Amino acid sequence: xxxxxxxxxxxxxxxxxxxxxxxxxxxxxxxxxxxxxxxxxxxxxxxxxxxxxxxxxxxxxxxxxxxxxxxxxxxxxxxxxxxxxxxxxxxxxxxxxxxxxxxxxxxxxxxxxxxxxxxxxxxxxxxxxxxxxxxxxxxxxxxxxxxxxxxxxxxxxxxxxxxxxxxxxxxxxxxxxxxxxxxxxxxxxxxxxxxxxxxxxxxxxxxxxxxxxxxxxxxxxxxxxxxxxxxxxxxxxxxxx
Ligand code: ATP
Numbered sequence: 001x002x003x004x005x006x007x008x009x010x011x012x013x014x015x016x017x018x019x020x021x022x023x024x025x026x027x028x029x030x031x032x033x034x035x036x037x038x039x040x041x042x043x044x045x046x047x048x049x050x051x052x053x054x055x056x057x058x059x060x061x062x063x064x065x066x067x068x069x070x071x072x073x074x075x076x077x078x079x080x081x082x083x084x085x086x087x088x089x090x091x092x093x094x095x096x097x098x099x100x101x102x103x104x105x106x107x108x109x110x111x112x113x114x115x116x117x118x119x120x121x122x123x124x125x126x127x128x129x130x131x132x133x134x135x136x137x138x139x140x141x142x143x144x145x146x147x148x149x150x151x152x153x154x155x156x157x158x159x160x161x162x163x164x165x166x167x168x169x170x171x172x173x174x175x176x177x178x179x180x181x182x183x184x185x186x187x188x189x190x191x192x193x194x195x196x197x198x199x200x201x202x203x204x205x206x207x208x209x210x211x212x213x214x215x216x217x218x219x220x221x222x223x224x225x226x227x228x229x230x231x232x233x234x235x236x237x238x239x240x241x
Pocket of ligand 1: 014017019037038039040041042043044045046
């Protein structure tokens with residue numbers, strides 16, 4: 001089976017500064033892949049390049065059999081490639097309900113009933129959002145905004161979710177809940193996940209495979225359990241980027 005996402009020899013830079021330097025990574029349909037590495041290793045930049053938000057990038061990015069490197073972020077999103085960025089990027093003045101509606105904006109009208117059902121399910125899972133439907137997103141706590149960003153992305157029916165630090169600012173209880181939700185995505189919704197997560201051990205526990213990034217390239221990759229057991233993991237993730 002060919003990969004859903006295939007990143008080949010990806011380079012990304014900020015002006016003259018190269019931060020991703022020959023990155024190789026694949027994500028298969030229905031798979032969770034964790035991308036870990038020290039601060040500044042290039043994880044966020046990789047996700048942003050894959051989503052089409054960081055355009056100073058070269059190499060190969062194939063999604064669902066198509067080369068998408070030249071495609072806009074919007075086209076990639078419509079094709080099923082969705083980023084939930086670190087820092088959330090909600091429409092702060094819009095209400096929680098309006099943010100959720102926007103998340104589903106790319107779904108065809110014929111799916112309205114399905115969208116409504118999914119929305120109700122997500123609100124059941126995240127009762128804090130249900131209680132705040134009429135409030136501007138900016139008034140939510142950090143943890144609630146994180147939940148809203150994830151719920152909004154899920155309503156877009158992605159095939160692959162790119163998650164950048166989805167538990168940032170969450171309590172330990174909510175961290176566990178959000179990671180459990182992520183773990184269920186392939187099985188329950190057929191969604192593949194590329195996950196950047198600060199809680200490396202928790203991320204590797206729900207991932208099928210993992211890649212360790214150091215200075216913009218993969219230095220260790222394999223089954224998540226093997227990466228977790230690798231003596232190199234600690235040094236690479238805690239070492240300098
Ligand atoms: P972190 O966990 O700290 O976000 P990361 O692995 O996600 O780390 P990136 O955010 O991709 O790393 O950053 C990679 C490198 O690019 C870092 O050295 C960072 O300082 C640099 N960088 C990030 N954004 C910019 C920018 N807008 N302009 C210049 N350099 C940047």
